[in-house]
Amino acid sequence: MGMAKACCSCCCCVLVLVAFAGLMVLAVKNACVVPFLTTVDEASLARMSLAAPVTAGHNGSTPAAALSYDLSLVLALRWYYRRAVGFSHAKPLEAELRFLGRPLGPRARLGGAEQAAATSYLSEIVYRLAWNGSDENATTALALGPGEAAAFAAESAARVFEQELVIAGVFKSSVLFRSRWCGVRVNCPLRLSVSTPSVAAAVAAPPFASVECKS
Numbered sequence: 001m002g003m004a005k006a007c008c009s010c011c012c013c014v015l016v017l018v019a020f021a022g023l024m025v026l027a028v029k030n031a032c033v034v035p036f037l038t039t040v041d042e043a044s045l046a047r048m049s050l051a052a053p054v055t056a057g058h059n060g061s062t063p064a065a066a067l068s069y070d071l072s073l074v075l076a077l078r079w080y081y082r083r084a085v086g087f088s089h090a091k092p093l094e095a096e097l098r099f100l101g102r103p104l105g106p107r108a109r110l111g112g113a114e115q116a117a118a119t120s121y122l123s124e125i126v127y128r129l130a131w132n133g134s135d136e137n138a139t140t141a142l143a144l145g146p147g148e149a150a151a152f153a154a155e156s157a158a159r160v161f162e163q164e165l166v167i168a169g170v171f172k173s174s175v176l177f178r179s180r181w182c183g184v185r186v187n188c189p190l191r192l193s194v195s196t197p198s199v200a201a202a203v204a205a206p207p208f209a210s211v212e213c214k215s
Helices: 002-030 113-117 146-158
Strands: 036-055 064-079 086-099 124-133 142-144 161-175 178-192
Touching: 036 146, 036 161, 036 178, 064 086, 064 161, 086 124, 142 146, 146 161
Parallel strands: none
Antiparallel strands: 036 064, 064 124, 064 142, 086 161, 161 178
16 A cells, blocks of 8 residues: 555656656747846936937938936846756846936846856846946937927926836747747836935935846
8 A cells, every 4th residue: 555655646746847848848839938037136227317419310300419418337147047947148248227218328248147147046146237328428418309309308397217127138048958048128217316415405315126027
């Protein structure tokens, strides 16, 4: 009787393992798995202002105005699934900050992400990133058209600026003898108020709450 129970339990375990392996193969074959959880744990907006137009309009149109900005944040990537699925990089991850759907400055390359993908289960790597653009330099300031300037004015009046951090990269995921190249992309919505020492305490920005990004 005891031998029969042990044999039955062993068979059940084997069936569960086979089913799990089959599901993992199907997951790799039919879906791209993002191998990390992304959170923005800290963010600070020191400057967000609209300056006088810095470029002349075309064909008599209204000149574009320059957006001046200064933002820094702390980004955490927590890697998982390492024990079940193997991952390798096609190229390093990149982070891009956007406002009104347009990039604020160049993309930031997340150096070290290749090593993080190869480390142990539930490893974590933290990045400190910053974007800034000056209204004195048209190559770093973002030029906004009249419609975008109006949208900026509305957010400025509400003292809350909605931005988006986008993390993108390409991975190869492997389970058993199957592998697939996948493009991954996560979006981190940010709602920030300008916070500087000159801002009165009554209108100071509230503490930043950690944001979990979505794929």
